Amino acid sequence: MAILLGSIADDYTGASDLANTLTKNGLRTVQTVGIPDPSLALPDVDAVVISLKIRSVPASEAVAAATSAERWLRQRGAGHVLYKICSTFDSTDAGNIGPVTEALSDAAGGGVVLVTPAFPETGRTVYFGHLFVGGQPLNESPLKDHPLNPMHDANLVRVLTRQSRNAVGLVDLTTIAAGPGAVKMRLDSFSFRTAGVTAVIADAIFERDLETLGEVALETPVSTGASGLGLGLARALVRSGRISSGGATTADAIRPVGGLSAIVAGSCSKATLHQLDIAERSMPVLRLDPERLLAGPHEIAAAITWAGERISAGPVVIAASAAPETVSRLQSIYGREASGHAIETATSIIATELVERGVRRLVVAGGETSGAAVDRLAIPAFLIGPEIAPGVPVLRTVGNAQGDMLLALKSGNFGGEDFFTAALAMMH
Numbered sequence: 410m411a412i413l414l415g416s417i418a419d420d421y422t423g424a425s426d427l428a429n430t431l432t433k434n435g436l437r438t439v440q441t442v443g444i445p446d447p448s449l450a451l452p453d454v455d456a457v458v459i460s461l462k463i464r465s466v467p468a469s470e471a472v473a474a475a476t477s478a479e480r481w482l483r484q485r486g487a488g489h490v491l492y493k494i495c496s497t498f499d500s501t502d503a504g505n506i507g508p509v510t511e512a513l514s515d516a517a518g519g520g521v522v523l524v525t526p527a528f529p530e531t532g533r534t535v536y537f538g539h540l541f542v543g544g545q546p547l548n549e550s551p552l553k554d555h556p557l558n559p560m561h562d563a564n565l566v567r568v569l570t571r572q573s574r575n576a577v578g579l580v581d582l583t584t585i586a587a588g589p590g591a592v593k594m595r596l597d598s599f600s601f602r603t604a605g606v607t608a609v610i611a612d613a614i615f616e617r618d619l620e621t622l623g624e625v626a627l628e629t630p631v632s633t634g635a636s637g638l639g640l641g642l643a644r645a646l647v648r649s650g651r652i653s654s655g656g657a658t659t660a661d662a663i664r665p666v667g668g669l670s671a672i673v674a675g676s677c678s679k680a681t682l683h684q685l686d687i688a689e690r691s692m693p694v695l696r697l698d699p700e701r702l703l704a705g706p707h708e709i710a711a712a713i714t715w716a717g718e719r720i721s722a723g724p725v726v727i728a729a730s731a732a733p734e735t736v737s738r739l740q741s742i743y744g745r746e747a748s749g750h751a752i753e754t755a756t757s758i759i760a761t762e763l764v765e766r767g768v769r770r771l772v773v774a775g776g777e778t779s780g781a782a783v784d785r786l787a788i789p790a791f792l793i794g795p796e797i798a799p800g801v802p803v804l805r806t807v808g809n810a811q812g813d814m815l816l817a818l819k820s821g822n823f824g825g826e827d828f829f830t831a832a833l834a835m836m837h
């Protein structure tokens with residue numbers, strides 16, 4: 410299998426978001442969980458998205474995992490590798506967007522790398538290096554209260570400089586509006602040897618900006634961005650005439666799997682909290698007590714008993730999610746990472762127990778939460794089905810020991826208020 414576009418995603422929901430965008434824009438795509446085992450039979454595809462769980466790990470660990478994935482992709486023919494990051498640039502000053510971008514550039518022989526989290530379809534735009542979420546600068550958006558990566562600076566040149574060894578450049582919107590030639594000239598002016606720049610933040614407000622960036626990026630070995638840059642790269646590949654399949658098909662991915670259905674949520678985003686309130690009107694919702702979750706296994710056992718009493722009658726929701734004040738209180742007692750990790754472990758055990766009791770259609774809310782659940786379920790890969798909401802497709806497992814399952818991995822901030830019922834309505 411020779412692939413045209415390779416991607417390394419820093420979390421699993423982000424991977425399915427990107428795989429959805431690539432599929433919608435004409436690339437046959439598979440999402441793998443980690444570097445696939447050689448025994449796994451993958452379909453013939455144009456693009457592979459390797460999901461890693463490295464968004465919130467120490468940068469050196471992220472660099473090691475991403476560079477191994479890059480080698481795997483290059484060995485299978487990938488001419489371009491996109492490092493898929495969050496459209497809200499989730500990372501801390503010790504985060505890995507800078508280190509991984511520089512390491513991938515080094516692995517490809519050096520050179521500047523375009524970086525943009527813009528994803529206009531979900532309201533993420535970048536203007537003179539400043540990231541906006543809807544109408545709000547990043548640092549005024551709900552991301553200021555993210556449980557693991559609170560974002561306090563909308564100026565991405567500054568954010569990325571704090572994480573990087575080399576200097577960070579900017580290609581502003583006026584240059585991008587002048588077309589690919591102007592962007593290339595600007596990148597040449599940042600050539601590493603003369604200006605000491607590796608990563609270059611690129612503005613983008615409309616899809617046409619991302620088409621320009623995709624065309625330029627495709628001629629380079631590496632880029633870093635969210636689904637918007639994926640759209641630009643996919644469209645550039647299709648325009649180049651190198652995609653022979655005549656488009657991707659999602660038909661295989663939506664064959665019914667039957668079984669029971671459930672929703673597990675660990676995302677504490679404003680969007681997920683509202684979606685849970687709405688779900689409460691149509692299905693049973695169990696709100697876990699985070700302190701009891703941290704205290705021992707009883708809360709998990711109680712949740713499984715609760716679900717067992719209801720699930721044969723219809724889908725159930727189990728949520729650890731809580732409002733920012735509650736999350737901060739818990740973190741001040743147990744620490745940010747320790748509480749996040751313990752709750753992810755708990756929700757992943759709950760997801761696995763539900764699958765053991767017959768759940769075959771599973772929705773998980775939250776990137777870290779999804780990563781922990783998919784790892785514990787040991788699912789090796791996914792085919793990409795139809796889109797439930799921008800950035801969230803139906804996924805069908807490939808090579809799964811429990812048999813075929815349908816999943817939806819929802820990024821915290823994605824989906825309309827009725828996301829959970831909308832997702833289950835598409836999964837049979």
Ligand SMILES: Nc1ncnc2c1ncn2[C@@H]1O[C@H](COP(=O)(O)OP(=O)(O)OP(=O)(O)O)[C@@H](O)[C@H]1O
Pocket residue numbers: 420422423555556557675676677678681699729730731735736739740748749750751752753774775776777778779819820821822
């Ligand atoms: N009640 C809670 N108190 C503290 N932390 C919590 C609580 N509930 C969940 N968490 C933790 O908060 C984190 C939420 O991160 P996660 O990535 O799953 O969601 P998200 O950030 O909204 O999604 P995304 O990364 O896709 O935007 C997880 O580590 C989860 O375990």
Ligand SMILES: O=C(O)[C@@H](O)C(=O)CO
Pocket residue numbers: 420422423424426427494495496497528635636776800820821
């Ligand atoms: O880009 C996004 O916002 C999402 O795909 C994501 O990565 C959230 O975890």
